[in-house]
Amino acid sequence: MTDSAGQGRGSGLRLLLTHALLILVCLVILLPLLWVLRVSLLPPSLSYSTDLSAPLSLVNFESLFSGRFPRSYLNSLVVATGSVLLALPFAAATGYAFARFTTGGAVARFSVLATQMLPPVVIALPIFQMFQTLDLSNTLTGLILAYAALNLPFLTWILMGFFKGIPVDLEWAAMTDGATAWGAFWRVVLPVSLPGLAAAGVLGFILAWNEFLFALILSGPNTATIPVALAALQTSNGIQIGDVAAGVVLAVLPLMIASRFIQRFIVEGLTLGSVK
């Protein structure tokens, strides 16, 4: 609503600079993606062509669908969804406890954040060991558990911030209105938090969907997720750049669609509890 124009001669130049900078940043971010999109729609023989008028084709996608890629796609969906659904209730409970009570103090809160800072490689190793022992490697269940563990601190942190933004008055009102503490959480806090939960869930889904390292270590041919499948396309048969580009486009597609739909929720959710 506010514009800071009207600062005289400087403002035109400044506006131009701002715009130029923004366009530059957007190009840096978007150009590689556009390139991938173009390659995915060109026949393999033209992958490296710079001819902008080259005819488009779906041959890469067809070739992709004849292989293992659909299976990986399904695996990714199952694993990403499953891990979020598993982690979310725990994250919500912990985040709520962190937000409302002093339980555990700053130390507990910080150790949750600290685990986010570990190189995934660090966790990958012990998890691999554990899974060997428990016979969970090379299973989707194993991946779901691993990603749930990965998501747990992240989601807890996000939701803690969100719950902090929900005024305690709401719970108090519900409790004087006749609800138990649990009832106040279930009937008031939770419904009010849906945007936050949705936003956190989507972010967790993306985290799991995109994860490569764990998937590589913990999955086998039948349980490979999309990032692993894409990597395999790049390495096993030489670089089939057309197939890879098509796979990338497919991998991004659901994220784009989903996030477009819930953009509102994400923005709302990430402003952390804009209840009012």
Added chain:
Amino acid sequence: MTDSAGQGRGSGLRLLLTHALLILVCLVILLPLLWVLRVSLLPPSLSYSTDLSAPLSLVNFESLFSGRFPRSYLNSLVVATGSVLLALPFAAATGYAFARFTTGGAVARFSVLATQMLPPVVIALPIFQMFQTLDLSNTLTGLILAYAALNLPFLTWILMGFFKGIPVDLEWAAMTDGATAWGAFWRVVLPVSLPGLAAAGVLGFILAWNEFLFALILSGPNTATIPVALAALQTSNGIQIGDVAAGVVLAVLPLMIASRFIQRFIVEGLTLGSVK
């Protein structure tokens, strides 16, 4: 300050459950780390021992330091620091523009967020291609550039939130006090934002420090970063679990120290502009 006790008989049980849940979560998060710490301090022959009274030794660390690990450590420091220093000014400028002006609208903002959702594998491929052409693969400069690109949208998003929390009144006050728009940014907004910039910088550092996929693709033996070095320990000579554990501990150490120091900044920074 607020405790919701005094809800009668239910409250004791509830408190117990909350604590039990929290302790469980903390254990799930912390146990693997403690296990790694222990293994790193045991001689290789005792790596899988369950004897809690086994004598500790630093032999794993000594063995690690005789190899290429110190080099990787240095590489990681250079790459992570360099990429953050490179990306931060651009991210600050873009984030500020997004926060203060309507420039670009929701679309520009969302496309920045959207790039965060791409599987890193997607970006790895075109970057690898580009770097081949530009002769940047297997150089630290290349890694710095790649990580800067990776950090840019992330930092932009974080800083946008932070700048939004800084009241525009502050800039207005500076501008009526005689500062130009640039002066107001430089002398008021920027100093006030230091906690936010520090927090964002640390998060970006961690992102780069922990990144594995790009490092694997874009680095060679001399430019390997810590995650790559750790992975190499696991795969090339069979699993030398003692060395790996020691490497993990060393990898985590600076993160722990740094984050401990700037914990206050992170918490302040992530509450997004608690100026007052």
Added chain:
Amino acid sequence: MASIELRGVSKRYPNGLYGVRDIDLKIRDGEFVIFLGPSGCGKSTTLRLIAGLESVTSGDLLIGDQSMVGVPPRDRDVAVVFQSYALYPHMTVAANMAFGLKMRKMPRREIATRVDRAADLLGLSHLLTRKPAALSGGQRQRVALGRAIVREPKVFLFDEPLSNLDAQLRAEMRLELVKLHRRLGRTIIHVTHDQIEAMTMGDRICIMREGRLIQSGPPLEVYANPVDTFVARFLSSPPMNLLPAHLEVDGDGLTVKLGEAIRLAVPERHVPAYRAVAGRPVTFGLRPEDIHEQPPAPTQQGFEVQVVALEALGAETNLVAQPTASGALPEITARLGRQARARTGETVTLYPDLLSMHLFDPETGAVIPRPPLDAPR
């Protein structure tokens, strides 16, 4: 059945600070009580203790003669209207009002009847299907009130419900709450930091400061007989004038000496009470409306002041003036009619009505007791 009693109630936080301390208070069934005090004085904490939203650390709290220690809020049959209104943002107005009844498993028909009746009473009938976000501040305030009313609780607890409204709406709602109390006859505790609400709404004011209850009584009685300088200044705007003074014996009578030169004879009826502190420094207190341009009685002495500022409010005029007598006296405020004749910069004579004078201990601020005047009504 819905009296409230606090017996030595304290609330101590884990960090060792007290929210409230040693509150003793008995509220009759059907009484309308105001908790007044500056922010942080513990008035909202006391409300939450009564509602059961925070737990009492020591002492006992009774509602309708039953101890409430350990009783959860849902079983206390109290309704709270919060400053933020705390409407459930995901429910319509009707659902907001019905929530408490649903929780109590009331039949749907009965719920609908009650909600409709309350909505009628508060002029909310056309808004029942809206969400709170689509309401104005005043409407939200009414919904919060409606949500409390439909439950027909034994006790209403209002936590500064008017503080987010603009001046005009606040004045209207003040009156409506008074009418509501008259109609429902329930016990109401109303927390506020607004002196006008405190003076006009309740049967009794309880003034709190730093976690303690320092005075309690009917508004005009408290106004006329404040227990200390804090109450004296807090309860009106402009606040009571407080001047350093000396109380001197003057034959059979007493004289208040302000600065070097101003001497005012203490009215005979106050002399016995004040004789004990004669010869001592005191703080002399007089409300702005007890200072006049004309002598209230022919024998009344006046004193000269230089007019510093005039605040003409339309219906009245506040005059701020500096006593011209030597000795560092602070500025005083007089509340004059709208026809006040003084001009800024002029020197005029003002006449205090010493029947309404107060003396306070200059160290502790506690009042030096005298027989109370009858409250104006």
Added chain:
Amino acid sequence: MASIELRGVSKRYPNGLYGVRDIDLKIRDGEFVIFLGPSGCGKSTTLRLIAGLESVTSGDLLIGDQSMVGVPPRDRDVAVVFQSYALYPHMTVAANMAFGLKMRKMPRREIATRVDRAADLLGLSHLLTRKPAALSGGQRQRVALGRAIVREPKVFLFDEPLSNLDAQLRAEMRLELVKLHRRLGRTIIHVTHDQIEAMTMGDRICIMREGRLIQSGPPLEVYANPVDTFVARFLSSPPMNLLPAHLEVDGDGLTVKLGEAIRLAVPERHVPAYRAVAGRPVTFGLRPEDIHEQPPAPTQQGFEVQVVALEALGAETNLVAQPTASGALPEITARLGRQARARTGETVTLYPDLLSMHLFDPETGAVIPRPPLDAPR
């Protein structure tokens, strides 16, 4: 040199909404002007237009006879005190106050002198090395004021600087700002939504509503002669009573008929002005302080009311009453002395002082002009 003139100034936002619209206003050098209006009326926007923090969409804006269109804030020589105070949180109090002088490249010695002087004036000397976070609300407000004063700008712009203070401090600061204006003699524009500030602080009130300037004049003149029902109600608390009425010819004179039965003779001096609307429905307006328990003149007619509520404020009593005559009349408020004798529920006779009456067009709310009364002073 520091007069301000707005010539048909409008501010239109990209979304097509107007922040302010067609403002024409001339402010003399050294004048203390109040912008008064409810939130969202455009008063703060106007202030920002004058400061150059937002750009004028159409019209011209002059400070000291120079057009300010395109001139950045730093070159306008104005100082703004914001509602949030907008202190630089990373600088000490001294650095906050020195910032504007540093920007203007003043020598360090001179800066130190000026900061010390301003700190002295505002009682901030002991706080100069503190950061804003370590200050109380009142202290922050003073620092913000000090930051404006040290620059010695041509114009001071105050954007609700008192609204975050508690009642007592607000009253003190009101007076201090008036004294400050008297001492410095600079042009001041003070934005507020508080009627008391508006009435007491300035030489002139500008009342805004929905982006337009609807009335401007000395406070008591505006109070005595509001241009419409909005101003009439907004400018005092309790607001002016407004009643639907009928103006009837009665021989040589005119009669205001309220409801079915109440007939009040229009004073002779108003008859010529009101004769033009005789026979028409009107809105009858009378301020609460113009309704009395005793007839102001022996011949004054009264009317019967039933007392609905009494608000005893200590220094005065507001009586809310329902006229008993048939015909749906709204409740009226009368402002009585503190010795008011009426009791709630009683039927009493009230006497309006019709010399102060107003008539408004019931459709548009605009006043039906009559010769202005002299303001009380």
